[in-house]
Amino acid sequence: MADDKTRVATACMCGCSGCHMSFLDVDEYIKDLADEVEFQSSHVIMDIKEFEKVDVGILEGTITNDENVEVAEDLRENCDILVAWGDCACFGGIMTMRNFEDVEDILEECYKEKGDDKSVVPDDESIPTLTDKAKGVDEVVEVDAYIPGCPPSADLIKYGLEELLEGRIPKLDKDKLTY
Amino acid sequence: MSEVELKVNDKTISAEKGETVLSACERNGIEIPTLCEHDALENVMACRLCVVEFNDGQIEPSCGLKVGEDMEIKTHTEKLEKYRRMNLELIYLNENHFCMFCESDGDCELQDLMWEHEIDSFDFPRAFPDQAVEASHDFLVIDNNRCIKCGRCVRACEEVVGNETLGFGGRGLDNEIVADTDVPLAESSCIECGMCQQVCPTGAIFNKQSMFKGTTRECDSTATTCMSCSIGCGTEVYKRSGNIVEIMGTDLEEEKGGQLCKMGRFDPVIDETERIDKVIVREDGEEKETDIDEGIEKAKEKLENSDRINALASGKATSEVLDLFEKVMREHDALFEIVGAERYRIENEVMRRVNMIKGHLIDDVTEVMKADHLLVYDTSIVETHPVLASYIRRAAINGTKLITVDTGEDKFWRHSDISISIESPNTQLTRLVNEVIKEGVASIQDLSRVSSILGGVKVHPEDIMTIVKHLEEDTYDIIVLGSKMPDRWSIRHIFELAKLEGSYLISLNKAQNQYFKQLDTEELYNKPDVTYIYASDEKDNDQMMEEAKKADYLIVQAAKRSELTDMADLVIPSLTMFEKEGTIEDINGEKKTLKRVFEPKSELKSEQNFFEELSKKEV
Numbered sequence: 001m002a003d004d005k006t007r008v009a010t011a012c013m014c015g016c017s018g019c020h021m022s023f024l025d026v027d028e029y030i031k032d033l034a035d036e037v038e039f040q041s042s043h044v045i046m047d048i049k050e051f052e053k054v055d056v057g058i059l060e061g062t063i064t065n066d067e068n069v070e071v072a073e074d075l076r077e078n079c080d081i082l083v084a085w086g087d088c089a090c091f092g093g094i095m096t097m098r099n100f101e102d103v104e105d106i107l108e109e110c111y112k113e114k115g116d117d118k119s120v121v122p123d124d125e126s127i128p129t130l131t132d133k134a135k136g137v138d139e140v141v142e143v144d145a146y147i148p149g150c151p152p153s154a155d156l157i158k159y160g161l162e163e164l165l166e167g168r169i170p171k172l173d174k175d176k177l178t179y
Numbered sequence: 180m181s182e183v184e185l186k187v188n189d190k191t192i193s194a195e196k197g198e199t200v201l202s203a204c205e206r207n208g209i210e211i212p213t214l215c216e217h218d219a220l221e222n223v224m225a226c227r228l229c230v231v232e233f234n235d236g237q238i239e240p241s242c243g244l245k246v247g248e249d250m251e252i253k254t255h256t257e258k259l260e261k262y263r264r265m266n267l268e269l270i271y272l273n274e275n276h277f278c279m280f281c282e283s284d285g286d287c288e289l290q291d292l293m294w295e296h297e298i299d300s301f302d303f304p305r306a307f308p309d310q311a312v313e314a315s316h317d318f319l320v321i322d323n324n325r326c327i328k329c330g331r332c333v334r335a336c337e338e339v340v341g342n343e344t345l346g347f348g349g350r351g352l353d354n355e356i357v358a359d360t361d362v363p364l365a366e367s368s369c370i371e372c373g374m375c376q377q378v379c380p381t382g383a384i385f386n387k388q389s390m391f392k393g394t395t396r397e398c399d400s401t402a403t404t405c406m407s408c409s410i411g412c413g414t415e416v417y418k419r420s421g422n423i424v425e426i427m428g429t430d431l432e433e434e435k436g437g438q439l440c441k442m443g444r445f446d447p448v449i450d451e452t453e454r455i456d457k458v459i460v461r462e463d464g465e466e467k468e469t470d471i472d473e474g475i476e477k478a479k480e481k482l483e484n485s486d487r488i489n490a491l492a493s494g495k496a497t498s499e500v501l502d503l504f505e506k507v508m509r510e511h512d513a514l515f516e517i518v519g520a521e522r523y524r525i526e527n528e529v530m531r532r533v534n535m536i537k538g539h540l541i542d543d544v545t546e547v548m549k550a551d552h553l554l555v556y557d558t559s560i561v562e563t564h565p566v567l568a569s570y571i572r573r574a575a576i577n578g579t580k581l582i583t584v585d586t587g588e589d590k591f592w593r594h595s596d597i598s599i600s601i602e603s604p605n606t607q608l609t610r611l612v613n614e615v616i617k618e619g620v621a622s623i624q625d626l627s628r629v630s631s632i633l634g635g636v637k638v639h640p641e642d643i644m645t646i647v648k649h650l651e652e653d654t655y656d657i658i659v660l661g662s663k664m665p666d667r668w669s670i671r672h673i674f675e676l677a678k679l680e681g682s683y684l685i686s687l688n689k690a691q692n693q694y695f696k697q698l699d700t701e702e703l704y705n706k707p708d709v710t711y712i713y714a715s716d717e718k719d720n721d722q723m724m725e726e727a728k729k730a731d732y733l734i735v736q737a738a739k740r741s742e743l744t745d746m747a748d749l750v751i752p753s754l755t756m757f758e759k760e761g762t763i764e765d766i767n768g769e770k771k772t773l774k775r776v777f778e779p780k781s782e783l784k785s786e787q788n789f790f791e792e793l794s795k796k797e798v
Contacts, residue, residue: 087279090300094279099307138300146299150279177294178285179278 005038006165007054011075012043013068014095014134015061018151019086020044025154036165051078056164062088062095063135065128076141081169083145083160084137087179090148095134103130145170149178185250200241200252201229211254212263212292214270215329216242217378219436220338225330227266228292232256264296271298272305273352275324276381283382286394289327308352315363318387318445319376323355326383332356332375339436341572341594344369356383368593371441372565377427378437386425388449393419395427402429403774404763406495406691406756407442410544410566411765414443416757416776423448423757423776434545440565447757453740456781459750471782474751475792478711481732481749482793485708488513491726493717494690497761497773503790504713505698510794513711518722519690520700522662522670526686529671533678541657541683542767548574551654554646554682555583556673557661558590564662564687567766571659580649584608599642608638609672612646616679620647646676656682662689685766689722692763705729712736714743716755738781752783759786 012020020043026033041048043060051057057079063069076082087093098106107130111121137143147160147170156176163170181196187209194203199222204211215226222242231241232253241254253259271293278284310323321332328347333356336345344367348357358367376384398417405412413429426444428437458474460467482488490508492501494517505515530537547553547570561568568591575581575594582597583589589598601608622644650656658677664670670686677684703726710730712723716738727733727746735747738755757776764770783789 084300092305094277096305096307097277099305100309136300143300148299171297172299173297174294177297177299179290179293 005036006056007038007040008042008056008058009040009051009054009075009079010042010045010058010060011049011051011071013059013061013071013089014064015086015088017044017060019060019089019149019157022149022151022154023085023157026158027154029158033161037161051075054079056081056083058083058085059089059137060085062093063131063137063140064095064098065130067128069131069140072137072141081144081164082137082141083147083164083170084143085147085157085160086152087148087150089137089143090146091179092134092136092139093150099133103132106130147172152178183246183248185246185248185252187252188254194246196246198246200231200233200244200246200250203246204241204252204254209254211241212295213242214288214292214327214380215331217331217335218431220331220334220378223330223334225328226270228263230259230262232259238262260296264298265302267293267296268298268301268303270327272301272303273308274327275305275307275310277324281325281382282385282390283325283394286396287382288380306352311355313356313358313364314387315365316369316371317365318449319364319369319371319373320385320387321356321358321364321375322383322385324383325381326356327381328354328356329380331378331380332384335374335378335436337576338573339438340370340372340374340569341574341576342368342370342372342569343576343593345375370561370565371445372439372569373441373444374428374436374438377439377444386445386448388445389425392422392424393417395425398424401774401776403757403776404771405439405443406759406763406773407440407446408564408566409494409687409691409693409766410564411763411769411771412439412443412566413771414439418776421777421780434548434570435566438566438569442565450739454780455737455740455744455750455752456783457752458782459744459747461748461750471752471789474749475789477749478734478751478793481709481734482511482513482711485511485732487704487707487709489703489707489710489726489730490515490713491703491710491723492517492695492713493715493720493723494519494692494695495715495717495756496692496713497759497763497786498692498694499761500713500759500786500790501692501694501698503787503794507790507794508711514701514703515698516700516703517690517695517698518717518720519662519688520695520698521702522664522686522688523690523696524700525667525670526674529667529674532671533675535674535678539674539677539682539684541685544685544766545570546683547571547657547659547685548577548579549655550574550579550657550683551652552580552582552649552656553659554650554656555581555591555595555659555661556585556669557663558583558585558588559663560659560661560687561590563689564766567659567685567687582645582649597645599639599645601638601642608642608646609669609676611638611643613672613675613679615643615647616651616676650676650680650682656680658682658684660684660686662687687766689720693766693768694762694764696764707731709734712743712747713753714738714741715753719743751789752781754779754781754783754786761787 040054057075084090107121111119160170183194192207211229213229224240224243229241230238313321333345337343348361358364395417398419400415400417405414415427415429417425428439431437457468490513572594581595583591583595584599709732711734714737719741733747734749735744736751736753737744738753744750758779760775
């Protein structure tokens with residue numbers, strides 16, 4: 001019955017979607033999952049992107065702009081347990097390569113130095129502003145469970161979901177951890 | 180050996196006095212995490228992961244803590260786990276690790292430890308230091324972003340290789356591994372042995388040629404012996420899909436430390452020389468490829484119908500093949516020679532003439548590290564036998580007096596105490612040294628009075644007296660002769676010197692497999708009808724080229740294409756050192772095994788079968 005199902009919302013911030021793709025690699029398990037889980041909104045899997053109250057929130061991707069911050073804060077408010085999938089969400093991941101330079105310098109280099117003479121640094125209110133540094137989710141909101149990896153394998157994601165469905169916070173031990 | 184009893188995790192163990200707690204625990208099957216520690220290197224207590232609690236809750240790294248009678252040690256408490264976890268985090272966050280694209284991902288000691296301690300998130304912020312990537316070298320890369328500053332590479336370069344190229348530069352977050360005075364690796368004193376790469380726990384030091392072909396944990400491997408010189412270092416060859424990915428050294432006893440050199444570790448991976456995999460027949464201006472059977476027929480025909488046959492084998496052959504090759508060639512009354520054998524014949528003759536017993540010859544080359552004085556003639560050892568050269572350098576670092584004699588540059592210049600440069604040949608210098616010793620001349624002043632000794636020769640008196648003085652004392656002296664020593668007389672004088680002063684000798688020759696010493700070899704015909712050169716997978720070699728040029732009909736058996744094979748009338752494939760199987764004898768006279776790493780990538784599948792078929796008689 002719909003009320004017994006665990007409600008889940010996912011989002012991908014500054015991510016490659018690899019973690020969501022890896023999730024889809026659970027193959028037939030998704031049928032069993034569908035018996036126990038209701039996806040309220042999701043990156044890739046569903047058209048709905050607006051969060052409502054859910055039991056479990058899952059985030060993939062680095063926090064690199066103010067929109068990502070909003071999404072993280074929004075999901076944190078709307079869920080009981082927040083899970084970080086992948087190195088980007090857990091640690092900041094590959095996007096943190098931009099942290100060696102200041103935001104202004106990066107934008108200058110990308111749009112002015114490497115662009116043609118018509119190129120300008122984008123500046124419109126519809127464009128999210130880059131945060132000072134690219135960071136993992138727990139630098140902005142509290143995270144309850146971490147599934148690192150790039151991406152974490154389908155088995156690990158499945159393990160994490162199974163633990164959650166049993167009412168436990170998944171914690172990867174040395175046989176399961178990858179970066 | 181006095182014993183100490185102590186308690187570790189409530190279990191009583193015994194240890195040797197002076198031993199570290201870490202070592203005692205390891206011997207008793209108690210594991211303690213380590214990172215900067217390495218069996219072949221001195222402990223430096225840098226990473227602080229091996230911390231233990233003892234007695235009143237004191238905490239110290241066990242790799243430095245010496246065992247004490249009745250000590251009570253705990254290796255895994257909540258506090259220690261917490262410290263280790265924090266420490267690992269700080270080690271990781273202090274650098275720029277991007278595991279997702281590192282070629283050591285899944286094959287990294289830092290990762291292993293972090294996963295063992297279940298680190299899935301960080302409590303501390305990342306430092307993002309500005310660290311250099313040193314990629315100037317053709318194949319070795321030092322990526323300081325991944326370097327945890329454990330210092331293993333620095334220690335290995337000094338303690339195992341004796342080269343002292345790598346060091347730490349800069350302080351704090353700017354701390355990096357640098358070569359010499361922070362110059363590009365390709366321009367430094369680096370001898371490209373790869374010891375740094377072997378001991379590096381993370382992906383900081385790696386080989387460009389091997390990267391992303393597979394980590395050591397993903398590959399199959401075969402333990403075998405290197406055939407590049409007569410030291411015969413143990414190797415572990417990592418392979419995947421029929422290709423060599425990486426080669427590691429396996430002689431992990433303290434003296435050797437898993438050492439290899441560029442010839443053994445890197446050349447096989449980077450070599451792209453064309454392979455000879457079929458028989459090539461060149462006659463009447465035409466060249467055609469054909470099969471092994473036809474090759475055998477052609478060779479037989481030539482051998483059976485010729486009178487004067489020269490047979491020359493490379494020393495890069497297994498003992499079994501050398502035996503067979505000799506046997507087959509002798510069936511045709513060929514003269515038989517092996518590259519490097521002439522030197523050995525000269526030595527034997529010299530030993531007879533100066534009445535020297537075999538006891539003067541050392542049977543373990545690591546003894547150079549125990550000598551009080553080392554007198555090295557011909558410093559090309561640095562290139563021909565790099566691992567022996569490392570033992571010589573280590574000896575010099577640890578107090579052995581190193582005197583070198585060379586007609587060219589002293590290749591040990593950074594470590595030698597005295598470099599004697601002479602004009603070719605060495606003869607005069609050593610002859611004079613011997614005369615001085617026999618005359619009992621005690622000082623330079625005495626020497627200049629004895630004008631009959633000096634009479635018109637171009638040798639510095641100081642050089643003579645230096646050698647005399649150092650060998651005279653009742654000390655453990657070893658004279659090392661490189662393989663390029665040219666003439667009979669030099670060798671004669673040096674052996675005589677050894678006998679006069681009771682010094683020991685290590686005399687090198689150009690052959691890899693020293694088994695040749697058990698075979699009869701001789702000088703070859705000047706005008707042969709047929710010359711058969713078993714070149715194996717040796718690179719071009721002066722002696723082989725010289726013989727080839729004298730040849731009327733030239734047969735060359737080789738694994739790779741070269742100037743030599745291009746000259747031959749008949750080319751027969753040979754196996755590479757990774758396809759061979761058999762035994763070799765090293766410079767110490769020890770028998771070592773060569774195990775086949777790959778199935779032969781040539782039509783010739785077995786050299787032993789080939790020679791058996793080439794033989795007239797049924798085997």
